[in-house]
Each structure stands twice: as structure tokens, then as C-alpha cells.
Amino acid sequence: MISRRAFGALAIGAAASASVKGYAQQNPGAGVPRIGLLAYERVKGQVLQGLRDVGYDIGKDLIIEFRPNDPAEMLPRFAAELVVLNVDVIVASGTQAVRAAKEATQRIPIVTTGSGDPVGTGLVASLARPGGNITGMSLFQPELSGKRLELLREIAGDIPRVAVLWNPDDPPVVLSLRETESAGRALGIEVDGVEVRRADDFDAALASVTGLHPKAVVVLSSPLMMVNIRRIALWALESRLPAIFWERAFPASGGLMSYGPDLDSLARRSAVFVDKILKGAKPADLPIEQPTKFDLVINMATAKALGLTVPQSLLLRAVEVIE
Numbered sequence: 170m171i172s173r174r175a176f177g178a179l180a181i182g183a184a185a186s187a188s189v190k191g192y193a194q195q196n197p198g199a200g201v202p203r204i205g206l207l208a209y210e211r212v213k214g215q216v217l218q219g220l221r222d223v224g225y226d227i228g229k230d231l232i233i234e235f236r237p238n239d240p241a242e243m244l245p246r247f248a249a250e251l252v253v254l255n256v257d258v259i260v261a262s263g264t265q266a267v268r269a270a271k272e273a274t275q276r277i278p279i280v281t282t283g284s285g286d287p288v289g290t291g292l293v294a295s296l297a298r299p300g301g302n303i304t305g306m307s308l309f310q311p312e313l314s315g316k317r318l319e320l321l322r323e324i325a326g327d328i329p330r331v332a333v334l335w336n337p338d339d340p341p342v343v344l345s346l347r348e349t350e351s352a353g354r355a356l357g358i359e360v361d362g363v364e365v366r367r368a369d370d371f372d373a374a375l376a377s378v379t380g381l382h383p384k385a386v387v388v389l390s391s392p393l394m395m396v397n398i399r400r401i402a403l404w405a406l407e408s409r410l411p412a413i414f415w416e417r418a419f420p421a422s423g424g425l426m427s428y429g430p431d432l433d434s435l436a437r438r439s440a441v442f443v444d445k446i447l448k449g450a451k452p453a454d455l456p457i458e459q460p461t462k463f464d465l466v467i468n469m470a471t472a473k474a475l476g477l478t479v480p481q482s483l484l485l486r487a488v489e490v491i492e
Contacts, residue, residue, distance in 0.1 A: 202447055203232045205251035207270060208262035209239065212282055212436045216260055219440030238262055241392050244269035252277060258443050263392060264341045267292055271303060278452045280443055281305035282436040285341020287457060296457045304455040305442050306435045314345060315352030317413050317428050321385045324477055325411040330359045332383040334374065337364050339391040349387060368397060375404050383410065390415035398422050409475055420468035420491050425475065430460035464488045
């Protein structure tokens, strides 16, 4: 007698096998599908786990061709390499990686694990009907900008002025800055944007923030900020400034808190799009999905060092509290 768990595993494996067979029938001589991954190492792991979750045996049912999406200036080259390898699907992490992939090919399907605003940045026609060769997950939620300011005010009290670190070379970040400025006006908070285009800009940018005398700092997400996240977190702590970022890496590096989509679950979810495409679906017909789960992470040691008392109501809403 086969157990229910064993039966389920057999069923999933059979489904993946059928998908590969179906793909081979539609693409004679293609053999095992090849997936190009243009992503961070962490995202790579989540995408691979997502592919396993939907029943693929990596290395047997799929061949993975990995290229990192850092440094950003290498993205066009890495995307071009995946096109030369003639992969069947490109999974790209972040708007810059998706754009590099789109500029490299209009033929190969592209699945994004999360791009800032695929419509606003011109990557797709609409979320419901993307058109072209791109589908996947969107990170863009305009209301999050106001939510982050509200969280800062909830933990730090009155914050008449907030400085925003942002990279103007990252198109979705430009939109996020506008949303933050709009939210600031609605909340009566003055928002000062401070540009950081390259790693060499940080010393001058952080000095500019200090000169503005803000009561808190918002760090807008971009690959440049992610690479320098620990530096920003330590500077904010030394400057005694409450700061918030999109992603858990910030409080994990010593920053005060983060609030944003669960990026790991979005990366795993992208595997579902890959599976559908391998079974014959066209990216143009697969609606782009938006996140529904948002994580608040608080570093209590940093809060204590800043002399802040975290309200119990905030602690109850946090998915993780770092002691």
C-alpha cells in the first residue's frame, strides 16, 4: 500500500515529467529545458526551491544556467550570455536585470521574481495583460511608502523631517521617491531626497544627510543599497537615526527595521510561471502578480541603542524581532 505522502510525491514527479515531455514534443530536439537565472545568490536558492516544490528534479528535468545580477554594469553581458546559450526561460531578479534581459531578447520568455513597477518603467503593457515576453511578480505597492513613514513615526515619535537615500539610476526608485514625497505631504513630514549613484558617493551622501538634520531615514531599495546595506545600517546607528528599509537584510545588519514584501516567497512563486511556460503558456497571457504578504522586522538591540521604546502594538505586528 502506498502512503498518501508517497502517492503525492509520485503525482508531483509525474506532473513534472509530463511537463518536460510536453515541452520536448513542442520543441523537437530541444532535450531537457534550460533555465537562465539572472539573480542574487539568495534569490537563486529560493527559485530552485520553488522549482523543486512544483516537482522538478534540478539537473534531471531542468538544466540551470546561473549568472549573478551584481555588479549592475555586468547585467547586459550576463543577459547576452544566457541568450547565446539559447535558454528556454530567463528568470530575472530586480528591474535592472529584467530590463537587461528584455534588451537582450524579445523571443525568450522572461519571468521576474520581483520588479519595482513593471508598468511604470515600461517593461510591460499592463499587469493583467503584460504583452511581449515578460511576466512574473511585481514589487510595486505605492501605499508602502506611506506605511514606512507611519512606522517610523510610530516608533520614533514626531519626525518633521525625513531623509531618503535613493539611486536615481534605478527607474522604480524614482517612482518610490515620488510616492514617499507624496506620503510625506499627506502626513506633514518634509522629505529630502539624497542621491547615491555609486559606492564612491556614500561618504558625501551620508554627510549631506547629517547636514539636513533629519529625525529619521528611509532607504529605498536598489542593488546598490543592498550591496552597501551593512555600511548604511552602521552609519544610521552611529548617527543615532531611526531608519527603515524594504528588506530584512537591513535589521539583520544592525538597522532598526524593515517593511516590505516577502521576497523569498515571491522568488519561489516565480517557479510556477516557469512551469506554466514550459507547459506551453505564453508570457504575454500570464497576468503579473502583486505581493499580498508584507513583513515587518525590528531589531530590538538597535532600538535600545537609539533610546527608543518599541510599542507593544508594533511588536505584535512584526513577523520577526531580532534581539
